[in-house]
Amino acid sequence: MVNYYNAYTRTSIKFNQTKGVSMSSEQDKSISSNAVWHHATVTRARREEQNKHKSIILWFTGLSGAGKSTLAHAVEEQLHQFGCRTYVLDGDNVRHGLCGDLGFSEEDRKENIRRIGNVSKLFLEAGVIVLTAFISPFHSDRKQVRNIVQHGDFLEIYCNTSIDICEQRDVKGLYEKARKGLIKDFTGISSPYEAPDNAELSVHTGERPLEECVDQVINLLKERGILNTQS
Amino acid sequence: MVNYYNAYTRTSIKFNQTKGVSMSSEQDKSISSNAVWHHATVTRARREEQNKHKSIILWFTGLSGAGKSTLAHAVEEQLHQFGCRTYVLDGDNVRHGLCGDLGFSEEDRKENIRRIGNVSKLFLEAGVIVLTAFISPFHSDRKQVRNIVQHGDFLEIYCNTSIDICEQRDVKGLYEKARKGLIKDFTGISSPYEAPDNAELSVHTGERPLEECVDQVINLLKERGILNTQS
Numbered sequence: 001m002v003n004y005y006n007a008y009t010r011t012s013i014k015f016n017q018t019k020g021v022s023m024s025s026e027q028d029k030s031i032s033s034n035a036v037w038h039h040a041t042v043t044r045a046r047r048e049e050q051n052k053h054k055s056i057i058l059w060f061t062g063l064s065g066a067g068k069s070t071l072a073h074a075v076e077e078q079l080h081q082f083g084c085r086t087y088v089l090d091g092d093n094v095r096h097g098l099c100g101d102l103g104f105s106e107e108d109r110k111e112n113i114r115r116i117g118n119v120s121k122l123f124l125e126a127g128v129i130v131l132t133a134f135i136s137p138f139h140s141d142r143k144q145v146r147n148i149v150q151h152g153d154f155l156e157i158y159c160n161t162s163i164d165i166c167e168q169r170d171v172k173g174l175y176e177k178a179r180k181g182l183i184k185d186f187t188g189i190s191s192p193y194e195a196p197d198n199a200e201l202s203v204h205t206g207e208r209p210l211e212e213c214v215d216q217v218i219n220l221l222k223e224r225g226i227l228n229t230q231s
Numbered sequence: 232m233v234n235y236y237n238a239y240t241r242t243s244i245k246f247n248q249t250k251g252v253s254m255s256s257e258q259d260k261s262i263s264s265n266a267v268w269h270h271a272t273v274t275r276a277r278r279e280e281q282n283k284h285k286s287i288i289l290w291f292t293g294l295s296g297a298g299k300s301t302l303a304h305a306v307e308e309q310l311h312q313f314g315c316r317t318y319v320l321d322g323d324n325v326r327h328g329l330c331g332d333l334g335f336s337e338e339d340r341k342e343n344i345r346r347i348g349n350v351s352k353l354f355l356e357a358g359v360i361v362l363t364a365f366i367s368p369f370h371s372d373r374k375q376v377r378n379i380v381q382h383g384d385f386l387e388i389y390c391n392t393s394i395d396i397c398e399q400r401d402v403k404g405l406y407e408k409a410r411k412g413l414i415k416d417f418t419g420i421s422s423p424y425e426a427p428d429n430a431e432l433s434v435h436t437g438e439r440p441l442e443e444c445v446d447q448v449i450n451l452l453k454e455r456g457i458l459n460t461q462s
Contacts, residue, residue, distance in 0.1 A: 041304050042311045080273045087357040098349040118329040126318040
């Protein structure tokens with residue numbers, strides 16, 4: 001078969017099979033044709049082949065202090081050591097940048113989750129295992145994100161830690177402030193948390209050791225065929 | 232040295248040196264400690280080491296029809312074949328999702344570029360070579376994106392095709408509509424395009440063959456030490 005990208009083989013490259021490019025319809029066109037090149041996109045399938053794992057959105061949800069970010073980062077560490085491409089979206093890298101214009105009103109929190117969902121979708125297309133760690137208290141918002149991607153591309157992981165444990169820990173002192181009325185609309189205190197009823201996984205982050213919770217998530221990924229279990 | 236992640240070595244993993252984790256301050260703490268784990272983040276440096284190339288933002292700017300998206304995808308194709316991790320942000324994957332709530336008013340176009348800049352930054356942190364293909368006509372907007380990342384992380388590439396060539400091609404028929412007044416604030420016709428005066432690269436996408444333009448961008452990446460020239 002003629003190498004469509006011959007122009008570049010003068011440099012030392014590993015030539016990967018160009019899945020996603022229809023060779024039959026392209027090979028008779030000039031390499032300089034914009035139309036041809038514009039369609040020679042690197043597809044998600046080619047990225048996944050390159051990465052040797054599938055991409056997925058792991059959506060962690062739960063109360064403030066439930067251990068979402070901790071678990072997401074621990075899972076990421078494990079996946080990185082497996083050789084996977086990963087990224088964690090959480091308050092640290094989203095709240096001051098992409099969503100820096102948003103406050104905490106109901107409308108703004110909704111828009112916050114909508115944007116995070118759409119960014120997750122971009123990472124998904126980029127072949128990355130993206131892990132999101134946001135309270136995301138409402139069914140409707142989580143469902144909206146689930147609906148913008150293909151079935152199976154969104155795995156909801158419920159960090160099922162009781163409000164008692166979260167409040168007892170109160171790592172950031174937020175529950176105390178919320179009880180005193182210093183924070184309005186605080187999830188679990190003055191604003192509802194709608195626990196998932198169809199999460200792909202429920203982990204007891206408040207009661208079980210972290211490594212056990214990490215194993216549960218990794219096992220889910222293996223069951224779903226995201227990770228190459230041969231590696 | 233004690234392997235900090237011993238708990239996981241029972242599974243078959245390649246252990247990468249955990250750059251970014253301070254072993255001296257962490258090794259005396261329990262593996263289950265949330266505080267420890269939360270700080271055991273996968274850093275950009277570790278991702279770059281894994282990918283065997285550095286991450287960067289390649290910001291393509293130019294008139295409608297100048298060949299930004301075509302060039303960005305052609306460069307991505309080349310980089311993918313080199314074994315790099317890449318992603319192109321353009322109207323196709325951003326306008327209907329992340330920025331689906333935005334119109335074409337001056338304010339909305341500004342917000343559009345701001346969001347794209349921030350998403351680019353996330354991909355940058357994720358170790359990816361991110362290529363953006365948006366007209367981005369204003370100095371101030373491009374400068375704002377440049378300023379949210381470290382010096383050297385943002386390379387501006389001016390797709391320097393004259394308005395005459397763009398209008399002559401008129402692939403999407405937009406110039407004709409703009410001339411008839413059917414599209415308001417159309418860049419180059421009824422709204423200004425502020426050509427970059429400090430772009431890292433200017434490519435004559437309208438006059439030179441695409442492969443030559445691709446080479447120019449690849450050479451820039453080699454000069455800047457983004458690609459491992461040994462590979």
